[in-house]
Amino acid sequence: MIVALIAACEIGFWVLLAAGLAFRYLLRMPRTGLALLLCEPLLEVVLLVATALDLKNGADPNWTHGLAALYIGYTVGHGHRTMKWLDGHAAHRFGGAPPPVKPPRYGMARARHEGKVWLGTLTGAAVATALLQLAIWYVDDPSRVTSLESWRYAAWRAAGIHGLVALSYAVWPRKAPAGEAEVTLEKEKVHR
Secondary structure (H helix, E strand, O other), X not given: OHHHHHHHHHHHHHHHHHHHHHHHHHOOOHHHHHHHHHXXXXXXXXXXXXXXXXXXXXXXXXXXXXXXXXXXXHHHHHXXXXXXXXXXXXXXXXXXXXXXXXXXXXXXXXXXXXXXXXXXXXXXXXXXXXXXXXXXXXXXXXXXXXXXXXXXXXHHHHHHHHHHHHHHHHHOOXXXXXXXXXXXXXXXXXXX
């Protein structure tokens, strides 16, 4: 049941996002579009309540409950950035706005960008860990929560790997090709 609900929430996320952007830019109804976009967090609340009810009704904690916590954490950590990115592209494509600024490709500006993205992953891992810990306390049976504990380690393992990748951009920054060096310096000034 939980896996189906996670899939439904993911599909619902994209449906609400597409509907919100369509109302905002194609139908020229920005308030309705904003209202649809603001409904996005309700999907995570539904998933959280359903997971808690499943545990309350005596379900054994398993990988589906851990996956639900990671999904909610990911959405909290990266959902806003994803929506902002898509909104910028929709505004450009359908609303006549200038093209969105692309992330920097070279140097320390790229390292800072990757660090900000990693902070989203770190936030997601922290949220997932908090939800998993609450579930562990809620179940209150150490013999039944080993799968939930393993998902905490998975969340932090993913955050650690992403952190190492983000750090590699600072340790070994990519250098711009000779012709792009001047353009890259101007873009770095815009991003600051």
